[in-house]
Amino acid sequence: MIKQSIIENVLEAALSTGGDFSEVFIEDKFTNMMELQGGKIEKSISGRDFGIGIRIFSGLQSIYTYTTDFTEEGLVNAAKRAALAIKGGGSGTIHPLRKETFPTIHKISQMPQTVEHARKAAVMKKANEIARNYDARIKQAELRYIDEEQNVLIANSEGKFVEDTRVHSRLSIQATASDGIEMQTGFYAPAAHAGFEFIENLDLNHYAGEAARIAVTMLEADECPSGKFQVIIDNKFGGVIFHEACGHGLEATAVAKNNSVFANRIGEKVASDIVTYIDDGTLPNEWGSLNVDDEGEKTRKNVLIENGILKGYLIDKFNARRMNAETTGSSRRESYRYSPTSRMTNTYIALGKSTPEEIIASTERGIYARYMGGGQVNPATGDYNFAVAEAYLVKDGKIDRPVRGATLIGNGAKTLQLVDMVGNNLAHGAGMCGAMSGSLPVNVGQPMIRVSEITVGGTKGE
Numbered sequence: 001m002i003k004q005s006i007i008e009n010v011l012e013a014a015l016s017t018g019g020d021f022s023e024v025f026i027e028d029k030f031t032n033m034m035e036l037q038g039g040k041i042e043k044s045i046s047g048r049d050f051g052i053g054i055r056i057f058s059g060l061q062s063i064y065t066y067t068t069d070f071t072e073e074g075l076v077n078a079a080k081r082a083a084l085a086i087k088g089g090g091s092g093t094i095h096p097l098r099k100e101t102f103p104t105i106h107k108i109s110q111m112p113q114t115v116e117h118a119r120k121a122a123v124m125k126k127a128n129e130i131a132r133n134y135d136a137r138i139k140q141a142e143l144r145y146i147d148e149e150q151n152v153l154i155a156n157s158e159g160k161f162v163e164d165t166r167v168h169s170r171l172s173i174q175a176t177a178s179d180g181i182e183m184q185t186g187f188y189a190p191a192a193h194a195g196f197e198f199i200e201n202l203d204l205n206h207y208a209g210e211a212a213r214i215a216v217t218m219l220e221a222d223e224c225p226s227g228k229f230q231v232i233i234d235n236k237f238g239g240v241i242f243h244e245a246c247g248h249g250l251e252a253t254a255v256a257k258n259n260s261v262f263a264n265r266i267g268e269k270v271a272s273d274i275v276t277y278i279d280d281g282t283l284p285n286e287w288g289s290l291n292v293d294d295e296g297e298k299t300r301k302n303v304l305i306e307n308g309i310l311k312g313y314l315i316d317k318f319n320a321r322r323m324n325a326e327t328t329g330s331s332r333r334e335s336y337r338y339s340p341t342s343r344m345t346n347t348y349i350a351l352g353k354s355t356p357e358e359i360i361a362s363t364e365r366g367i368y369a370r371y372m373g374g375g376q377v378n379p380a381t382g383d384y385n386f387a388v389a390e391a392y393l394v395k396d397g398k399i400d401r402p403v404r405g406a407t408l409i410g411n412g413a414k415t416l417q418l419v420d421m422v423g424n425n426l427a428h429g430a431g432m433c434g435a436m437s438g439s440l441p442v443n444v445g446q447p448m449i450r451v452s453e454i455t456v457g458g459t460k461g462e
Contacts, residue, residue, distance in 0.1 A: 001026050001153045002052075004097055004161070006072045011094050011157050013079035014056045018088035021057035022079070023156040025294065027336040029148060030113055036124045036143040039132075044117060051336035054079050058088030062318050064339035095159035102291050102298055105284045108167050110196040112147035120145055123171065123199055127208040131175045134212035137219060139183075141208075144172040147196065154296035162296035168287070168441055169198050170430065173208050177215035184221075184404070186214025187389065191287045191430035191441065198285070214371060214390050217402050224391060224403035224458035230366035231408060231454040232359055232394065237372050237429030239444035242277065243347050244377040245384040245412025250279075250304050251330075252319035252342040253436065259380050261413045262310060270310045271416035274352055277305035279314055281329060281345035287430040288346040288443040295331040295340055302328050305416075316342040334438020341437045348445030352422025356448045359421045366394040367406060367456050375408075382412035385457075407457035415451055423447035 007024055014022035028050045035043040052075060053066040065082040067074060124143045131141040150166040170191035177184050188211045192198040233241065246262075254260035262270060271277070281299030283289050290299045295317050303311050315323065316331035319342055332343035360368070368391065375386030388406040392399050428445035 015092035017083040019056040023055040025053040026153040028151045034145045053336040097161040099161045108195040115196040130208035131212045140176040173211040175212040177219045184218040186211040221402035221404040224406040226458035232368045235427040239446040243444040252315040256319040256322040271308040272419040273308045276350040279347045297329040299329040314342045338438040346443035361397040368392040405459040409455040421450040
């Protein structure tokens, strides 16, 4: 992407004022996005973004800058300007760059850049037709297609030199149902670290049908009661609660500054005995997976909580200095415009022993959260508030009527302690996670679980 000799000169210029570590992140990204409304493609955008990020450490001081000027003079000048903020006593040593290669874990048969827009549009139109034909009350379907090819080169003063290609594809489907008085929506957005073959092989009858079914079901639903309930949270995107309320608290970004309820608690019991919580960036073709992280470290399977005991954190290079710890292949950034930091990849609760049928049958009075929606979390405390996109009452071991307006209110650390059943049907759901290093593709996952008590906010009392 850029000559090695130029990269070496930039790394050296970055250490000219006494820094002890320098890094270059080079990115060349191609993006295609299409939107369909009213059965027609209303927007189609393709673009290319190229830039270089330069980072410098001096002890526990970090400086970051980026530029789109990829001439040698422009890059060296950018590195020297950033270095002016460093007043360190580092040796400024540059080790010879050694190219590392890693076999890709992602099989890709159709690079999105080689696929005609007409084929992409055809998939969207078919999904639109399926959603619109599901029920006469489906009044609108909106679809969004996106693919990205991100080529990166990461080099640093310690001699690391790594190149990687990441390919992401996603189809988002939102259906709107109306009875002439009220409206409800349903949403599904399958995604993968894969090429167009993933989109072309999607079971559109399932995904578009589910988006429409959720909308129609919630249109018919009663108002949700409020109070404290046993809560069953289904698999796949149900894991978003623990991603937000617990996962962020296990990132070194928070832990290193003691801004997490999990800081300095390695070896302590922080969850129910039946909860094992894992972040694994090595799952083939999963949305949140990577061959290497954005510091050039090979991704890995990190067991964060094992049988309720806190085992570790997600740690990037800079926070490893603060914590006197090793990195865990967990450093990520949205693009060259962001300095990297510790972030999740595919985070999930591991398989349990109960069947979904057993979990439901043993629940006397509860709420079944089949699909989760969005929410808010205080990362320092883990307090959360999440909407449920599709919910049902559970009475005497059976799923009862659908209810709408359900909100789950609680604390992530406490909720971990109250998990009393874990299912055997682990599955993942794709989402986007926003934090200080930008918006990133992540998977959240879990089997069906039951929490013995969560406060449910509803629109009527029971």
